[in-house]
Amino acid sequence: MRYSRQTAFAGLGESGQQKLSAARVAVVGVGALGTVAANCLARAGAGFLRLIDRDYVELTNLHRQMLFTENDARRRIPKAAAAAARLAEANSEIVLEPIVADFNAANAETFLSGIDLVLDAVDNWECRFLLNDICRQKEIPWIYCAALAAEGMTMNFLPGHHPCLQCVVPKQTLTGLQPTCVTAGVLNMAAGAIASIQAAEAVKILTDSPTVRQGLFTADFWNNRFKTIPFEQDADCPVCVHRRFDRLTLPENIQVLKICGQNTIQITPFPPRRFDLENLAGRLQSAGKIDRQPFMVSCETEHHRLTFFSDGRALIENAADEGQAKSLYAEYAGT
Ligand SMILES: [Zn+2]
Structure with a gap:
């Protein structure tokens, strides 16, 4: 009954809905992207959502982090906890598991155990490359997503003979100063739109849809430019071909x-x-x-x-x- 307006869509149907309710998804980062993607998946009936975030809500988050209120910011409620509480009000039939922690090499395996799909909603490359290593090692599909200014990009990273993040973004291109949401700003429509596209791909992957996108999708919502760039697996990739997962090595110090x-x-x-x-x-x-x-x-x-x-x-x-x-x-x- 709850999902009747969704199961009426032929691409999903009752069988898709059942797959969704059996699905276990981790959302890493519950900010501008994670609140939107988690909101879509929780209301759509993804059966189990693990929400992982290290931060608490602040006033400057509210323009784009769609699940939070001024009261959350005043009380400095951890984002994972505030999001889980809000989503539980929207759907009490799913399991929401907030985890207030930094996602790092020491806990990556534990936090992703029993997970079918991971949504990347973080704000830094270090964490994304860690996700790439752990998801490749455990053969868990994950979906990269990022937003900055009025632009967004997203890509599905699937196990098997598909490219991984390392194939797409060689490390050397990431050195130097990167713009951030402080220096370049970020529009909530750009973050919300790209996170919704990420959530759509999540639903397709979880329901074995034949229409799962290949390649990197990029969108410039201000200048109306949208494209999908194809990528091949790098035959010499240290991560997905040679299976070296250096980022899972624990640091020795603080x-x-x-x-x-x-x-x-x-x-x-x-x-x-x-x-x-x-x-x-x-x-x-x-x-x-x-x-x-x-x-x-x-x-x-x-x-x-x-x-x-x-x-x-x-x-x-x-x-x-x-x-x-x-x-x-x-x-x-x-x-
Ligand atoms: Zn690779």
């Missing part, structure tokens, strides 16, 4: 990352550690104003805001540089 578009530095400890948030909140009591949430605890001091997650990670706002962020982490959380 990882420091400047978060795209924010005055925030992320610290991820390696080997991974876990925080007892209750205990940590108690210890930070004397250092500043404490805000305890289900997935995190933050401490606002005179100059900084430090937010700690149970996976050992921290977001440090207003640190002068990476060095200071590392020392603040050590100072407040210990090493």
Whole structure:
């Protein structure tokens, strides 16, 4: 009944709907792209959605991240949790699993276990190449998607004799300064449209449709240019041909990352550690104003805001540089 206006579409039908409800999908990144793609799939009845995101909602997200409200931003609710709560109100018949964590080499295999399809909705190449490695190794199809300014692009990466991300984007072309959503901006229609196209491909892949797109689809919504660029598998590709998955090697030390578009530095400890948030909140009591949430605890001091997650990670706002962020982490959380 719920899906009658969808199953009436001949391309899907009742059998497609059944495949959808049996499907297990991971959405990596729940921002401008992930909120839209997850919204499409949740309402369409994809049976299980694992929503993975490391961040919390902020005011500057609201123009394009379609599942969030001002209240989420005020309360700094983690995006994965806020999205899951909102989607549960739209469809209580599916399973939604929010994961508030950084997707990295230490947890990639666990987070993608039992998953049939992965949607890339992240904002950085490092994470996409990690997705490429783990999905190739485990032979899970995944769908690349990105949006910037008024443009978007997406490509299906399927196991077997199909090109992978490494075949399409050799690493050397990615060095140098890349524009970001801060410097170039991003229109919500561009992000929403390309994420909807990604979700359409997801439904086709999950229901074994013969119309799954090959090649890289690019769209410039401002200048009305749309094209599909074909790609072949690189016969010498280190990842999909020689099956070398270097990015799955665990880093030996703490990882420091400047978060795209924010005055925030992320610290991820390696080997991974876990925080007892209750205990940590108690210890930070004397250092500043404490805000305890289900997935995190933050401490606002005179100059900084430090937010700690149970996976050992921290977001440090207003640190002068990476060095200071590392020392603040050590100072407040210990090493
Ligand atoms: Zn390849």
